[in-house]
Amino acid sequence: MFPIRLSIATLNLWKTKRWSKRQSALKKFVNVFCPDILCVQELKSEVLKFLDKVLPVHTRVHDDFIGWTDECNIFWKTRFFENIEYGAEEIGILAENRKLFWIRLKLRGTDRTVFISTAHFTYQEHHDELKTGLSPRIKQSRNTVLMLKKLVINTEPAFFAGDLNDTVNPLLILHEAGYDNCFTALSIPCPSTFPSYPTGQYPSDNYVRFLNQTRDWIVANQYSRPIIAQVPHCYYGETAPSDHWPVLAVYEI
Numbered sequence: 001m002f003p004i005r006l007s008i009a010t011l012n013l014w015k016t017k018r019w020s021k022r023q024s025a026l027k028k029f030v031n032v033f034c035p036d037i038l039c040v041q042e043l044k045s046e047v048l049k050f051l052d053k054v055l056p057v058h059t060r061v062h063d064d065f066i067g068w069t070d071e072c073n074i075f076w077k078t079r080f081f082e083n084i085e086y087g088a089e090e091i092g093i094l095a096e097n098r099k100l101f102w103i104r105l106k107l108r109g110t111d112r113t114v115f116i117s118t119a120h121f122t123y124q125e126h127h128d129e130l131k132t133g134l135s136p137r138i139k140q141s142r143n144t145v146l147m148l149k150k151l152v153i154n155t156e157p158a159f160f161a162g163d164l165n166d167t168v169n170p171l172l173i174l175h176e177a178g179y180d181n182c183f184t185a186l187s188i189p190c191p192s193t194f195p196s197y198p199t200g201q202y203p204s205d206n207y208v209r210f211l212n213q214t215r216d217w218i219v220a221n222q223y224s225r226p227i228i229a230q231v232p233h234c235y236y237g238e239t240a241p242s243d244h245w246p247v248l249a250v251y252e253i
Helices: 019-033 045-054 127-132 136-151 169-176
Strands: 005-012 037-041 058-060 073-077 081-089 100-107 113-120 158-163 216-220 225-230 247-252
Touching: 005 019, 005 113, 005 158, 005 216, 019 045, 037 113, 037 158, 045 058, 073 081, 073 100, 073 113, 081 136, 100 136, 113 136, 136 158, 136 169, 169 216, 216 247
Parallel strands: 005 037, 113 158
Antiparallel strands: 005 247, 037 073, 058 073, 081 100, 100 113, 158 216, 225 247
């Protein structure tokens, strides 16, 4: 018997900024790597329609809540998984439709389930943070942990992936709750995920877009084991899929 392995990726899609230039690069990424599960943030309906076309062996959450079409969504391969339930939970993100988006998937032909969740935490340049000097991502991380404790079932493999806009405190809080990021779990230095070069250096007068940062993460609980993890620099010509690089990991569950 072979162990069950799944690939999971997360990518901030940058809404529709420079969209006409990035379409081919995004298509190349999803075609070349074709993750079993894909979590996306900064989604827009136009980009969602595009992904529906270039991911023919995947499906996603279809729901009337605008957050599923204009913030985040989760794609999965239908030959491997079927949807059991899903939801969107309030965790204090400073944007109206940003939530903790989650789904429970059943592995076809088994009784096993996996829990997948994604979110886009508030960015560092938000006016409240600049005014107060306090990071809202600490509260958002703690609320995420509370929701994971509420939603994840017993020994179920659980994953949280997304743009956390941070490199330290959310990872510490998640680690203390039993969720380790895929790089540290493999003793790999965490690569930068923002900005992509040269695509992400736009507008060119934005100081932050010249500061390398690891903003995007995949974390998992003890009921899965990472095999590999990377930040693939996938170009089409000279263009990247987004201003963020994707994060991709393979887990044994």
